[in-house]
Amino acid sequence: MSQQIKPTHGQWSRLVFVLAATGSAIGLGNIWKFPYITGEHGGGAFVLVYLVCILAVGIPIMIGEVLMGRRGRLSPINTLGVLVKEAKASKLWKVIGYSGVLAGILIMSFYTVVAGWSVDYLLIAAQGGLQGQDADSIQAIFDNLLASPGKLLIWSSIFTLMTLLVVGFGVQAGLERAVKVLMPGLFLLLALLVGYALTLDTFIQGVHFLFDPDFSKLTADGVLVALGHAFFTLSLGMGAIMTYGSYMPEKASIGKTVLLVAFLDTLVALMAGMVIFPIVFEHALQPGSGPGLMFVTLPIAFGEMPWGVPLGTAFFMLVTFAAWSSSISLIEPGVAWLTEKGIARWPATLGIGLLCWLLSIGSVLSFNLWSGEQYQIFDTNFFDAVDWLTANIMLPLGGLLIAIFVGWVMKDSHVRKELQMKNEALYLVWRVLIRIVAPIAVVVIFASSLGWI
Ligand code: PHE
Secondary structure (H helix, E strand, O other), rough: OOOOOOOOOOOHHHHHHHHHHHHHHOOHHHHHHHHHHHHHHOOOOHHHHHHHHHHHHHHHHHHHHHHHHHHOOOOOHHHHHHHHHHHHHOHHHHHHHHHHHHHEEEEHHHHHHHHHHHHHHHHHHOOOOOOOOOOHHHHHHHHHHHOOOOHHHHHHHHHHHHHHHHHHOOOHHHHHHHHHHHHHHHHHHHHHHHHHOOOOOOOHHHHHHOOOOOHEEEEEEHHHHHHHHHHHOOOOOOOHHHHHOOOOOOOHHHHHHHHHHHHHHHHHHHHHHHHHHHHHHHHOOOOOOOOHHHHHHHHHHHHHOOOOOHHHHHHHHHHHHOOOOHEEEEHHHHHHHHHHOOOOHHHHHHHHHHHHHHHHHHHHHHHOOOOOOHHHHEEOOOHHHHHHHHHHHHHHHHHHHHHHHHHHOOHHHHHHHHHHHOOHHHHHHHHHHHHHHHHHHHHHHHHHOOOOO
């Protein structure tokens, strides 16, 4: 019976929760993915829809996910078990937990590959390999990396092992210290890079691209990608934030904490955009060139700016760390669930890790041996297909179910008790968002991307 399962995971202080949740949210999604999907979907209008999704859908659901976790105090699957009992609802709701564990494993499988690119670039930058290169030779560095399955697999395997190490020891031990130093460091370096972008003649052009909405460039698919990214970047819809919520102390205010995490996350994404797009225009590159965007623009900047070697090295190191503090939260829900079944933490971690690693081979091969048409799924390669399926389908669907569960299934009195919001008006605004606005937005965006409306 789920109520008899004892939480074995311990509890965090509010500061550790904020650091861990920010560490989970800020990652490759902000620095690598946000700029390239913004480029692919035409800029300003996409960014606007993304920001609206963060405010109207992401933040309300994040509050819901944290409160579910804190009330259930277990892994997402068993938290749902506790909450359905309390609400006398169907056990079928546990599907939120199961699909979350699966989504985490799937995301992890391509996330480690991109994190591996960052490790490779860290070494190239440290050896001065980016200095004095033109845009073409920088592009060649990236193309060569993708063409080498061995290199890709080694870096992604090392990154997977790094993640397993932290999760195996328990999330708090390593994470707390690392995140405290690294998050401010990443922020500082990004601020420096924005300073560099300001010196380019194309800075204003980049800012216009990011913030001037041109709705003629936005498609129904673009709106779905913006919604999916709001979930991806806030680590929502798959139980990561729910799991962290289950470690959150009783006294901390959920609303304020979530607002802070979402604010920092959005800020980092917009800063990354303000660095990358001016460089794109300065060198007449294509904003819509795809997943390589960050890896061909920033190296050009590091190659030509003063102090480019230490700054470039530090930057790719920080990106690797940011990815690290996110990847931990991708597998933690599954590992926590297995430990609640009585499996020791290390074997649980290794088991999930092995599954992610096996799947990651598919992503590695997508760029070389399996790049041919005969290997395509949904008209694209394995890497893109897994990214697309998780971010644009599984996370919004998980988020929809979470919104319905918190908004309609849980008792209002229980929800109020967890949230402890002093301002009744704000509570009602959140209530309308999670019961009505967020679910309708997800359903409408799904329907329109399928061409139903
Ligand atoms: N939020 C992380 C990022 O932006 C990715 C992530 C998604 C992490 C889902 C955990 C859960 O990179």
